[in-house]
Amino acid sequence: MLLYSKVQNNAIRKVIHLCNQKQIRFEVNDKLINKLSTKDNCYAIGVFKKQFNGLAQFDNHIVLDRPGDMGNMGTIIRTAVGFGIINLGIILPAVDVYNPKVVRSSMGSIFKTNIQYFESFQEYMNNFHNAIYTFRLDGKIELHKIEVNKSKAYTLVFGNESSGLPDDYQVLDDGIVIRHTQDIDSLNLAVSVGIAAHHFRSV
Structure with a gap:
């Protein structure tokens, strides 16, 4: 220090x-x-060693595909912890979660979070077998209509800020969409994660 x-x-x-x-x-x-x-x-x-503890098996996860905004990353970490999700998978390339901007915007929540980087989502799925819920603008199911199987851990998957999830995620599920007015193109990534995490905790 x-x-x-x-x-x-x-x-x-x-x-x-x-x-x-x-x-x-x-x-x-x-x-x-x-x-x-x-x-x-x-x-x-503060001077500390970066720690990547790996994600907990049989627990709920959030996975971010190629996130690029450091402020969003810190806010997502803080929000996820606030709704009880302390496992964060990140598909490369991505921001460094230990960048000072991320640490500051997480308000200390990063030190309560299990974080693991993956080269691809396939690598993630090879290691974890949660129920997968992808969030996409072309999703076919509205968030409020999702029925969550509480007997199995789930993974909420989000794309990056500019392009969302690639098309190859479409084979995983029908996709979930968070409806909003036509006055905007899309919601901020951190806001979307917060809405989804709150919904899945509440149902």
């Missing part, structure tokens, strides 16, 4: 207390913080 010497507010004092309590090494290093930080109001920087 790196700390900035010129700021000694309650937040910094709390960080120092937690570091001492958890035996986390910290140092005061203004020069290094100024070099690493991309924001002017950064007073502490």
Whole structure:
């Protein structure tokens, strides 16, 4: 943990207390913080090892196919954890979930999430056998009409922000569509994940 010497507010004092309590090494290093930080109001920087624990078998998952927006990624992680889904599969190529923008927008939820990257969705399916629900603009079933089999773990699958899911996902299921007015082309990816995760938790 790196700390900035010129700021000694309650937040910094709390960080120092937690570091001492958890035996986390910290140092005061203004020069290094100024070099690493991309924001002017950064007073502490955590240094940690990236961890990819793998996804839990027999649990619910969200899979994102080639996500490209770091802010969306952090919001999706935070939202998924909020609705009880702590397993996130990511199909490459994709953003780095440990990019500072993702970590910040996840509001710490990334450290409560099991994350695993896959080269393809086929690789994911070779390892997990959940019920698959793909979300597509051309989906044939409206979300509110979906009947969820609670006896089996499920996977909610979403495409990237600009192009959605590729056509080869159409063989997996009829697809789910989240209806909205004709005044917009589509919903934001993070919003779509939030709506879907809430629905599947509620039914």
